[in-house]
Amino acid sequence: MDLSIIVAQAEIAETAGRAIGLGLGTGLAALGTGIGLGIIFGKTIEAVSRQPELRSEIQSIQWLGFALTEATVFYGFIAGLIAFFV
């Protein structure tokens, strides 16, 4: 086989690997974040149904937890972008 074909193949494989890394990394990060968000909102519903008088207090903590958890998907996304472009 001609050597240039192998080199070209390797270049395609590198680009493809980067794309797979970006997609898979962000997707897996979204998986974990989704589980985390489900736990947060589920626990909030549980807590509010147990003690409805604490609703506003629980909700403010819930949004804090939501924002902190939701940000983790973007860490995966940024890491993917670094893998893709750098």
Added chain:
Amino acid sequence: MRRMTYLLGAAIVALLAPSTALASGDAALNPSDEFALPPWVEINIGGLDLSINKAVFYILLATALTIFITIWIANRMAARPTGKAQVIMESAYSLMRNNITGGNLDGKMAAKWFPFIATLFLFIWFSNMIGYLPLPTNTMHTVDVFGLEIPAFGLYAATANISVPLILAVVVWISYHVEGIRHHGFIGYIRSWVPAGVEGFMVGPILVIEALSHFVRLLSLSLRLFANILAGHLLLLFMAGGLVILLGMGLAGSLIIGVATGALGVAFFLFEIGLVATLQAFIFATLTAIYLGGAVADEH
């Protein structure tokens, strides 16, 4: 309420307009163009690039809005408020005063740091919100309107550029360390990182981990804001036509995908302005207050 609906409708139509403008021309779409920063006014001082570009314009706009809107509302304060501006500002004030600052800092510290935290909250909020208004700032593509070359509409925000959240995070990071050292003394502050109950040979490794976690705070505080806004803008860009152009599936395919992603784009737009913009400003200000409170707390 009706006026708000019209404004929102106009904003959504304007949001979807860039895609049609781009699609009609023969210019190839490059998604990273949306975040390119061509200099508008070139300023070079000793090799330092201080050019005025899109990002600088957005910072100045957010700063001006933060200052002038708050001063304007403060000057129109009345015991019997007319209009909604004062009511909205008062509820924002009570959120910043009671929830963000008062909930995490005790009396004296809260009074001392409230102006800083409130300014952070308002600046980030205004910066995020103008990021979702399509403004004619995309000088790389121009639209011909009756012979007049005006820049294409684009979405951008000062907070979608890593340098702005990073410098805000650095300011917060330095100020909470300074406050901690002022309260405990340098040795006492470092010692306060170690949780109560840790003794003997375990103090060293715990101290290293805690020191690392302080640097991770710097990273997470800036990345959270930056990545949220950046990802929001990218999502809107792809939904409002970017995906259709990139896929290039002919007329019928483009129409089907365009309608589907356009509807999704409107939903994401509402989600971004309704929740993400405010929540990110809230979380940044809240974490600042938590870090400041943690630095002066007696027990770790």
